[in-house]
Amino acid sequence: MKAAENISKKLKDRFGASVVKTESPYDSRLFVEIKKEAVKEISNELIALGARYLVGVGYDSIKRDGNLGMVHTFSFDRDDLFVCIKMAAPADSPVFDSITPDIPNAGWSEREYMDLLGMKFTGHPKPKRLILADDWPEGIYPLRKEVPHNLMPPAAEDVAYQLDEAPEGTTTVPIGPFHTCLHEPAHFAVYVDGETIKGCDYRGFMTHRGIEKLCTTEVSYNEVPFIAERICGICGSVHATSYSQAVELAAGLKISRRAEFIRTIMLEIERLHSHLLWLGVAGHLIGFDTVFMQAWRIRERIMWLAERITGNRKTYGMIVIGGVRRDLTPENIQELLDVLKKVEEEMLVVQKAIIGDTAIHKRTRGVGCITKEEAVKWSLVGPVARARGVDIDTRRDHPYAAYDEMKFDVPVFDSCDVWATVLVRIVETFEAIKIIRQAVDKMPAGPVMTEFDEAVKPLVHSISAVEAPRGEVVHYVITGEDNRADRWRVRAPTYPNLQGVPMMLLNDQFADFPIILGSIDPCFSCTDRVEVVDVRSGRVSVVGRNELEELSRKKNTGVN
Amino acid sequence: MLAKLCKKAFPKSLWVYHCNSGACNGCDIEILNVLTPYYDVERFGIKLVASPRHADVMLLSGAVTRPTLPLVKKAYDAMPSPKLVFGIGSCATGGGSWFDCYNVTGGGDKAIPVNYYIPGCPPRPEAIIYGVALALGLVDKKVAPVELKQMEFPIDAYERNRAWENRNVIYKLLDD
Numbered sequence: 001m002k003a004a005e006n007i008s009k010k011l012k013d014r015f016g017a018s019v020v021k022t023e024s025p026y027d028s029r030l031f032v033e034i035k036k037e038a039v040k041e042i043s044n045e046l047i048a049l050g051a052r053y054l055v056g057v058g059y060d061s062i063k064r065d066g067n068l069g070m071v072h073t074f075s076f077d078r079d080d081l082f083v084c085i086k087m088a089a090p091a092d093s094p095v096f097d098s099i100t101p102d103i104p105n106a107g108w109s110e111r112e113y114m115d116l117l118g119m120k121f122t123g124h125p126k127p128k129r130l131i132l133a134d135d136w137p138e139g140i141y142p143l144r145k146e147v148p149h150n151l152m153p154p155a156a157e158d159v160a161y162q163l164d165e166a167p168e169g170t171t172t173v174p175i176g177p178f179h180t181c182l183h184e185p186a187h188f189a190v191y192v193d194g195e196t197i198k199g200c201d202y203r204g205f206m207t208h209r210g211i212e213k214l215c216t217t218e219v220s221y222n223e224v225p226f227i228a229e230r231i232c233g234i235c236g237s238v239h240a241t242s243y244s245q246a247v248e249l250a251a252g253l254k255i256s257r258r259a260e261f262i263r264t265i266m267l268e269i270e271r272l273h274s275h276l277l278w279l280g281v282a283g284h285l286i287g288f289d290t291v292f293m294q295a296w297r298i299r300e301r302i303m304w305l306a307e308r309i310t311g312n313r314k315t316y317g318m319i320v321i322g323g324v325r326r327d328l329t330p331e332n333i334q335e336l337l338d339v340l341k342k343v344e345e346e347m348l349v350v351q352k353a354i355i356g357d358t359a360i361h362k363r364t365r366g367v368g369c370i371t372k373e374e375a376v377k378w379s380l381v382g383p384v385a386r387a388r389g390v391d392i393d394t395r396r397d398h399p400y401a402a403y404d405e406m407k408f409d410v411p412v413f414d415s416c417d418v419w420a421t422v423l424v425r426i427v428e429t430f431e432a433i434k435i436i437r438q439a440v441d442k443m444p445a446g447p448v449m450t451e452f453d454e455a456v457k458p459l460v461h462s463i464s465a466v467e468a469p470r471g472e473v474v475h476y477v478i479t480g481e482d483n484r485a486d487r488w489r490v491r492a493p494t495y496p497n498l499q500g501v502p503m504m505l506l507n508d509q510f511a512d513f514p515i516i517l518g519s520i521d522p523c524f525s526c527t528d529r530v531e532v533v534d535v536r537s538g539r540v541s542v543v544g545r546n547e548l549e550e551l552s553r554k555k556n557t558g559v560n
Numbered sequence: 561m562l563a564k565l566c567k568k569a570f571p572k573s574l575w576v577y578h579c580n581s582g583a584c585n586g587c588d589i590e591i592l593n594v595l596t597p598y599y600d601v602e603r604f605g606i607k608l609v610a611s612p613r614h615a616d617v618m619l620l621s622g623a624v625t626r627p628t629l630p631l632v633k634k635a636y637d638a639m640p641s642p643k644l645v646f647g648i649g650s651c652a653t654g655g656g657s658w659f660d661c662y663n664v665t666g667g668g669d670k671a672i673p674v675n676y677y678i679p680g681c682p683p684r685p686e687a688i689i690y691g692v693a694l695a696l697g698l699v700d701k702k703v704a705p706v707e708l709k710q711m712e713f714p715i716d717a718y719e720r721n722r723a724w725e726n727r728n729v730i731y732k733l734l735d736d
Binding site: 184 | 579582585586587588597622635656662664682
């Protein structure tokens with residue numbers, strides 16, 4: 001029996017009338033419509049069956065049926081199956097049961113829709129604002145359809161961040177929004193006892209640009225891949241691929257095999273450059289700048305190669321709905337192989353140097369430890385999970401593009417610390433080289449674009465996942481009218497991983513904060529894409545208490 | 561004129577503070593990239609510093625979002641004068657494709673006075689180095705100002721023919 005049928009039968013047997021409708025447009029996708037009262041039991045049952053929580057998607061269908069919809073998505077990694085449970089509540093009392101007490105990773109998803117759609121989740125352990133600013137007026141929910149994308153309510157003054165109370169006997173050390181160990185604006189309040197971290201609270205979502213709202217109001221299907229690339233400057237192709245796949249699934253469009261191979265090659269080139277980038281940044285964060293310089297020197301060849309192939313060093317603009325924009329010429333392929341050879345040689349030297357280096361061992365071993373059980377419970381993804389012995393990789397578990405034909409190993413380490421994340425990433429660079437070589441060998445001839453003339457049917461739900469260098473990217477698309485999506489939800493890998501950071505920090509040394517945070521390869525711009533944060537005034541009062549080093553220095557000298 | 565002033569105001573090594581006001585990481589990485597061996601801006605004495613207090617130049621990347629607007633202003637105020645601001649990338653130049661979104665205030669000029677713009681999505685490391693070097697008067701501007709003159713229509717056929725003739729004469733001379 002197929003996995004989808006199996007799960008849907010189990011749910012129907014167990015919950016009977018609570019399961020309204022099941023639908024499986026593809027073998028690997030199962031959409032279950034349920035009554036909202038049963039969400040807790042059903043999601044717990046799915047977790048008990050071995051599912052992993054992905055993300056919650058809230059959407060507005062007030063115009064159609066007066067409801068606000070909520071979808072919780074799960075992944076069965078061993079059966080190549082995504083399960084999405086859909087429910088709805090009337091817009092005048094959008095109350096759902098919170099599943100966060102059992103599935104902690106759902107916490108942010110639920111808080112997101114409290115802010116953006118005005119939903120209520122009963123039993124949520126931390127029903128604070130996550131996304132909207134602390135001074136954003138109550139009752140304006142930017143993701144609702146009646147709110148225009150360029151609405152700008154005036155900001156209030158003197159509103160503080162709503163941070164957790166510091167635990168007894170600890171001191172709060174604020175880090176950020178602008179800080180040397182953060183490459184993007186975000187605020188961490190780290191509670192320390194002496195040098196030991198006893199807790200941490202996060203106020204981020206500062207690089208939010210409202211992309212999801214913009215792309216569902218102003219931009220059409222075919223333009224979104226280019227904006228999706230600009231969600232993140234490092235793993236742009238990943239977002240474009242994932243979005244395109246979701247739309248292609250919804251439209252029932254099968255793209256040419258050659259285009260799938262080219263997508264695979266682009267994704268792996270991106271993984272190579274991103275892992276080398278991370279290696280360099282990690283070296284920089286522990287004060288080992290030689291690693292930074294060497295890793296980025298090696299990486300530069302890949303950037304040139306990408307420019308030769310696509311015309312740009314980053315934000316390639318290669319991937320569109322229906323295929324890719326440019327073909328790989330024989331010259332490109334020859335150069336690609338030459339570069340891979342060179343990179344492989346140089347990576348072997350770097351690998352040897354890193355693995356034998358006592359300074360790196362001392363800074364990363366036994367740092368940022370969490371157990372495998374905790375990693376599973378918090379649904380961590382990517383190298384962060386694989387370094388904790390969790391054997392998941394979307395490329396293998398839910399094959400997309402041409403990964404079903406590729407042979408590669410998924411490195412899993414069980415030392416559960418930052419060192420293991422270094423190892424995972426080093427091994428993955430070699431695996432990426434292996435995959436590109438296979439793809440070049442097996443690439444069939446054919447067109448790179450598949451035209452699609454019909455209009456996409458509205459209100460089709462579709463989900464697609466792609467393994468980014470940092471972990472798994474999930475895109476959820478609800479198709480709409482006017483040639484644009486009705487709802488588009490992006491979940492970047494940093495979204496679940498960042499929720500696990502407070503746990504990794506617990507009982508570690510404060511000096512290890514940068515590398516522990518760095519070990520998840522945080523990418524706030526991906527994570528923040530939908531959220532609205534307004535802390536412009538929060539700033540003032542925070543400065544009053546204690547603020548990051550530079551700013552208090554500024555304050556003391558009277559410059560303001 | 562500004563270039564001459566820059567030469568006078570910043571005669572020694574430049575210390576640069578990098579301020580991310582809501583960028584997608586693309587520009588930030590290209591900024592970091594100019595420090596690495598291939599581009600190596602330290603040969604011009606340019607150094608990235610952690611605090612705006614130490615900096616002569618601010619490299620602003622990304623559209624200024626609502627939450628970062630006051631923070632960018634504060635970082636700018638913290639820099640000692642004379643100071644220069646570079647807007648790196650399309651977002652810092654004009655707000656990017658999300659210039660009017662609900663959480664974006666716009667380009668870098670909405671927050672602080674920006675002296676030079678280096679557009680691109682993201683700008684190449686060469687472009688960043690060239691832009692900074694140009695501002696400091698280390699290199700000459702490669703493009704001369706172009707003066708456009710409106711032709712009168714219809715273009716005089718006689719004049720065009722004469723131009724052809726003249727050119728052909730030159731070719732003949734070359735042949736000889």
